[in-house]
Amino acid sequence: MHELAVTEQVLTIALRHAAAAQATKITHIHLVVGRLSSIVDDSVQFYWHLIAAGTIAEEAVLSFERRPAQMRCLACAAHFTLADQRDFTCPACGSPDIIVIGGDELLLDSMEIETGAPADPPALPAVGAPEME
Numbered sequence: 001m002h003e004l005a006v007t008e009q010v011l012t013i014a015l016r017h018a019a020a021a022q023a024t025k026i027t028h029i030h031l032v033v034g035r036l037s038s039i040v041d042d043s044v045q046f047y048w049h050l051i052a053a054g055t056i057a058e059e060a061v062l063s064f065e066r067r068p069a070q071m072r073c074l075a076c077a078a079h080f081t082l083a084d085q086r087d088f089t090c091p092a093c094g095s096p097d098i099i100v101i102g103g104d105e106l107l108l109d110s111m112e113i114e115t116g117a118p119a120d121p122p123a124l125p126a127v128g129a130p131e132m133e
């Protein structure tokens with residue numbers, strides 16, 4: 001499954017960063033997902049519970065932010081974001097010869113951790129996660 005491999009990658013990266021920061025717990029992970037990605041949020045969350053069990057990321061809340069796809073026109077070389085996913089033509093010249101150059105990936109954007117040392121300032125400001133559907 002695609003999501004399983006991606007989720008494993010995210011966990012590996014998260015744990016590596018957490019170890020470097022001497023975290024005792026990962027509480028929140030912010031992921032950025034390209035709009036064209038086939039990643040299903042619920043699947044990632046599902047796999048997370050399986051593969052993160054027993055790690056400090058076990059109880060981490062995952063939040064997903066969708067970002068528009070970055071496109072490039074092969075006819076006129078214009079770069080643009082894909083605003084309407086039913087309209088696969090270049091807004092500059094109208095050519096249908098456009099390619100995806102970004103926005104089909106899943107990235108670990110940031111995460112919140114606990115270090116077990118109350119004197120330490122948090123690594124990231126506490127921000128409310130947007131409600132995801």
Ligand SMILES: [Zn+2]
Nearest residue numbers: 073076090093
């Ligand atoms: Zn064009």
